[in-house]
Amino acid sequence: MKISFYGKSGIGKTTIVSNLAVGLAKRGFKVLQIGVDPKRDSHLSIVKKFIPTVVEVIEAKSQKNEDFSIEDFIYEGYQGVHCIEAGAPPAGIGCGGFVTGETIKILKQFDRLDYYDYYLYDVPGDLICGGYTAPLQYSDLSYVIAGDDFNSIYSVNRLLEGIKEKSKGYDIKIAGVIVNNHNQKERISKYCEELNLPIISEIDEVHALKTETLKTTIYEANESLNVFEKEVQQFEKIVDAIIAQSHETATLNNPDPLSFEDLIKSYRKLTFVEA
Template identity: 35%
Template sequence: MIQLAFYGKGGIGKSTTVSNLAAALSEKGLRVVQIGCDPKADSTLNLCHGKRIPTVMETCRKHNDDFKLSDVVVKSDVGVYCAETGGPIPGVGCAGRGVISALEKLKAKGLYETLSPDVVLYDVLGDVVCGGFAMPMRRQYAQSVYILTSGEAMSIYAAANIAMAVDRFKKRHYAGLGGFIVNRYHSEEDIAQVAHMAGQFHSGIVGRLPDDEIVKKADQAHDIVLRMAGDSPLAETYRKLAECIYARECGSESC
């Protein structure tokens, strides 16, 4: 089982990217689980045609431990199993602690044994890497962390902070840095800036996703690119990136 965590500055397009990668991996015949680790609980929204699924935290508040795995895990029509950790009631409790509790609850409910996934993707809140939001970096959850960034200064700054956290956590036997994905790039200058930053962490760019109007149209329609425009060049870019990452994690290829 391959488990990957995706981080990046809020608004960088992380959930959109992860959802399309999940769908692309599912197309390959793999059993894929996508877990949103954000109190907003919107990671899997487009996979589910805009329908919000019950989060683990809200289900726990309503039913304590008296619920089934199927109450919080939904299979989308592209074959991806979707789950959302959710968070505490606004103004009450710690969102990071909620992520910890939710992931532990999914594990206790037999997520990994019952579904026997080939790939699990954790879509983690923004650029927060402290406390509970570092939970998906732990080795029992993820083997690698992929960081999304654009060529914009604040996005690169956030990506560097996340990479530093991953580097520090290595001593605790956490996940390693898989690489950087450049999203919404406009020029080779954007790529060069990210490549320079990645080099400082002895890493590199594993994928380039252009700023494409199709993404905005899909988001507005609560859809994913692979389902709405499956024959588009961007859909093929997502497929190639998914194949590249999967091959890297299987140890058969680098990109």
């Protein structure tokens, strides 16, 4: 099962994806987490060190005329989760879709394209160009992490636009929204209700802060500190939902996104401003 996770910058997407990767691995699944972000840090809380990106490895080996192995690209971390970092093209040139394509080529070359039970793509959620919709081409399901602010809701709507376009040639479904910060959810809940888009789970925003401080996953921190059992259980509920939806893809429907004008009108109404 190949799943892409999107979300606006700073929403806690990488934190959530890393914890879900560990949660799935704890259930006995083989998991590969694929970082598709210029920050190239998707793997950090799992592997505990920066790993080279796919593009960096290819360039370095090519310059020395050396062959490369799968171990040059994939690193194992906590709970046996494997990580690979696609990286990004140089700033100002190139396309994010290129690095995704090169990553897929490497996985295919070393017979890793169908090796894992779960492939988790950690992708920027702004979809500023077609390149960052490329993971949708290789995904069975997609989730978006969102808060209650306009930029979060815009990212959800933008992802729906990307899925609508990609679904013309690929069988990709949006599974739903994971709300980060369940204490504030009125606007994102109303938006999802209007589009008949399911909210999969709601988690405390404090997760991102705790993990940022600890530089690890909530699962690993709880093993040593034994103070995050509530947080672990919240992630376990999302893991349950992912496993269940993995077997129900045929029943999922992709709602139509709102036009930008309608999105603005809807948001203004939800913030008690006369549209």
